[in-house]
Amino acid sequence: MVALIRTSLMLLLLFMILTGVLYPIAVTGIAHGVFPQQATGSIIVKNGKAVGSRLIGQQFDDPKYFWGRLSATSPYPYNGAASTGSNLGPTNPNLTAAAEGRIKALREAEPGNTSKIPVDLVTASGSGLDPHISPAAAEYQLHRVAMARGIDDAAVRALVAQHTQEKRLGIIGEPVVNVLALNIALDER
Amino acid sequence: MTGNAYLQMGLYFCVLMLLAKPLGVYMARVYEGRSSGLNRALGPVERLFYRICGINPDEEMSWKKYAGAVLLFSAAGFLFLYLLQRLQGMLPLNPQKFAGVPPDLAFNTAVSFITNTNWQSYGGETTLSYLTQMAGLGVQNFVSAASGMAVLVALIRGITRHSSETIGNYWVDLTRSTLYILIPLSLVYSLLLVSQGVVQTFSGYKTVQLAQTITYDKPKLDDKGSPVKDEKGNPVTEKAEMKEQVIPLGPAASQIAIKQLGTNGGGFFNANAAHPLENPTALSNFLEVLAILLIPAALCITFGRMVGDIRQGWALLSAMTIVLVTLMVLCTWSEQGGSPRFASFGVDQSANDLQPGGNMEGKEARFGIVNSAIWATATTAASNGSVNSMHDSYSPLGGLYPLLLIQLGEVIFGGVGSGLYGMLVMAIITVFLAGLMVGRTPEYLGKKIEMFEMKMAALVILIVNALVKVGTALGVATAAGVAGVANPGPHGFTEILYAFSSAANNNGSAFAGLSANTVFYNTALGIAMFIGRFWVIIPVLAIAGSLAKKKQVPASLGTLPTHTPLFIALLIGVILIVGALSFLPAWALGPLAEQVTAAR
Structure with missing residues (x-):
């Protein structure tokens, strides 16, 4: 023993x-x-200053920016220090309330847009830090961003395409648009 | 379901099976003590370990001594991990200056990691120092997995040896599993993960400037730091601005590699594999979800090799694959269906080339529906328990399939080692039932299955089953249990049921809305994890010891062959009847009731 x-x-x-x-x-x-x-967080440096990580999303609600997924982190969205999903169940009224809030904000920011809203724009991500949206979600917001910046849709669409990652090998994963990288590119334009 | 969904699943299983075969053959060589290709490099390390620890690698152990060694080694691991968490505040490698972990949480996490459950009551980036992660959780990720593999190998020896009092040497099995299998695989895997963007550094968290300042409602605090409330009892908030973001870092990749390979599953960060720094791309996701099933699948091949009939291994692997593929397809289909409520307010939930559609709550854009559902079912089939999407937000039926996979007893692939020894217990029960039907003494791989083996097999099933039900009843009946529930209605019941199913079966995933970091849940789930691990290992080793003593009986005309489609079908039948039937009433109160509500 x-x-x-x-x-x-x-x-x-x-x-x-x-x-x-x-x-x-x-x-x-x-x-x-x-x-x-990669090992140190894929940090984006602009003019010698760290302005974010390519892999960690940021909160955007200004019409001139593309908006990302909803984020359930507290006390504010996209809190990098405390990742979490909403964990709202499928029949929880708070889930529908959160989606309705987002839908209202999107409609108010662009009253003329009557197309259907891609589901990833009205739901919270699992990490609360999702850096991506679907190409459909980018397309939905494209005209609003172009209008707010006084540039034409085609220029914005070209930038979106530059920041779109297709399925790997044409099979694996989903095509995604990196919201932060795209918004930084818009500001630099 | 979309065509791409079938393509991705097909690719996943193809790669899995292609890799399982060579790895399985390699592992058989490791356990049979033969030269394995890495002996040149690792042999000296192995011998050094034995010399320092006073281990005689040629010494054989009886099943009781083997079990004693497993328990003692786990007890040492528990003690060490508990103390490390309590004392982390005074120890180095703590750049965020986290204080010691409170006793109940430290107890829960220590049990969780020595039992290969890796239930996450802790939030990695807000609670644990780098030292605790590496030298505490990381070490148990390796050795608890290796322990499971050792027990499996002991059981296989019980089947192959005859008229023997011993079943091998635990120290040797543990050391060889870690040195020759887990460490080399983890090294390769961690570097692949870093290439995708998983962080690996010892520097502290990084602060970056936000592109757009956030304005938010901050709860107002009084001088003592407690929230101020108005007359109605609602918390008072004030407008606040945030201009910076904290990027959490740490030695994550090295830990995530073994967490996936060793069916551990405890996240480096709170959001586990949904966190972009833990699982940044579709490719890292493919690698990580592949790692979940890699060793459990390969061990079936190892088993076939070691019993001298490779078909026996393929039969078990086929049974596992059939059940998993079925549930994976069902889960994907449920989640791609989306929510009827969202459809009514003009949300596009269709799956096409430009968007994943479906139920995206709690899922990451880069994984969409398909990779989330593949992961959710693979991680619950294996007792991995890591998540890349939040199971709590799945549709009622979409969430039922992962729960079912856990409740089947973690034998569909299951944990490394533990899954297959659980499956072998199921195979023993199957030959026993088949024997009853035709009135013959049942035998499995040349060993008569008698009263003692059946008693032990029954214990394995009954103990875990009872743990889940008693635990859930306790959770539902006590105020402390109900207090943790996050979602109203039947979904809240499912949260409690899922927690105890996950703990007792050593899975570790959660319906994470449940506030489990309380004295009640930390203690109750800790006990469930402990019993669910060791009260299974002991009867399994007892079976191993008893089988080893028996003589080999040659197969006769009356022997039920255990590699045929008939046997596979019988085995699946037994697993479903034992696992699923006993939980049907509980589902009716949880997911099924919710499905009826949701459809209205």
Whole structure:
């Protein structure tokens, strides 16, 4: 029994050193050598200032920007320090209320737009930090953004296309538009 | 369902099966102690481990000693992980200066990780230091997975040996699983994940400037820091502005690799694999969801090799795949259906080339419906429990399928090792029932199945089953249990049922609206996870010990072959009857009732 306890403790200690210290240090070392940008959060730097991460969405509600998914983080949306989904059940009245709020805001920002609203624009993402929307959701907002900026739709559409990621190998995943990267590109125009 | 959905599922299973075969063969070599290709590099490390720990690799253990070693090693892991969390405030690698974890949460998380459940009562980026993540959770990700694999190998030895008192050496099985299988795979995987954008760094969180300032209603606090309320008791808010965003970082990729490969599933960040820094692209998602089933699938091949009849492994793998594919298709179909309420206010829920459509609440745009449903069913079939979408927001039936997969006892792929030893228990029950029907003594792979094996097999099923039901009843009947519920109506009941199903079966996923970080849930779920793991391991090892002692009986005309489509069908039947039938009444109170409400 004493021998078994001793073996347990020693083995645990060795595994801690190997898998808990050496392994993550080795991965970190190689990762920083080969993929330094990705390993440190895919930070976007503009004029020497960090303005966001390519992978973390930001909150937009100004008509001149593309808007992203709803975010359920608290106390404010897209709080990077506390990821969470809404966890609202399918029959929860708060779920429909949140969608109705978004629909109202979208309609008010662009009263002339009567097309159907893509579902990803009225639902909250799982992480609360989703950096993407669907191409349909970008197309829905395109004219509003162009109007607010006084430029024509075609110019905005070209920018959207530049920031669209297609399905990998034509099969895997969904086509998506990176909202933050697109909005930064619009501001730089 | 869209054509692309079938394509993605087809691709997933093709790649899985293609990789399972070589990995399974490789693992068989590792466990049989033969040269495996990595011996040159890792052999010296292995021998060094044995020398320092005073392990004689040639010593054989009886099942009781083997079980004792499993329990002691897990107890040491628990103690260490508990203390590490409590003391993290005084320890290094804590750039965010997190305080020690409270006792109930530390207990829950420690049990959760030593049992390979990885239920997330904690929120990674708001609670745990980098040191706790790496040297605490990360280590248990490796060794709890390796423990499960060791117990499986012991059971396989029980089947293949005859007239033997011993079933192998736990220390050797544990060490070889970790060194030769889990570490090399994790190294490759973590680098692939970093290439996609999963973070891996020791620097603290980064603050960035927002493109557009956020204005929001901030709860007003008094001098003591508690919220101010108006006469009606509603919290008072004031307008506030936020110009910055915090980007959480950490050594995540190294941990996520093993969390997926070892069917652990505890997230580095709170949102788990839905978090863009944990699972940034469609490609990282494919790799991660592949990792969930990779080792459990390959172990079926290992089993076939070790019992000397590869068809036996393929039969079990086929049964698992048939059940999973069916539920995966059903889940995708449910989620692509979307919500009848949204349809009524002009929302476009159709799936096409420009949008995923369907029920997108709690799902990420880059995964859409298809990859969320593939993940949800794979992670609950295996006892992984990581999530890339929030199961709580699934449609009533879409959420029932993951729940069902958990309640089947985590034998459809299941945890690494634990899934297959659970499945072998099911196979034993199946030959027993088939034996009853034709009036012959049942046998499995040349071993007579008798009273003792059946008693132990029954224990395995009954203990977990009872845990789920007693736990749920307790949750529903007590004020502390009901207080955690987030959603009204039948959905709230499902949240509690899901929590106890997940804990007792060591899955770890959740209907995460449930506020589980309370003394009641931390304690109750902690106990459920503990019993659900070790009170299964002990009877399984007892079966191994008893089978090892028996003589091999040659197959006769009356032997039921256990590699045929007939056997696969019988096995699936037994799994569904045992697992599903016993929970039908509970579904009627939860998801089924909600489905009826939703359709109205």
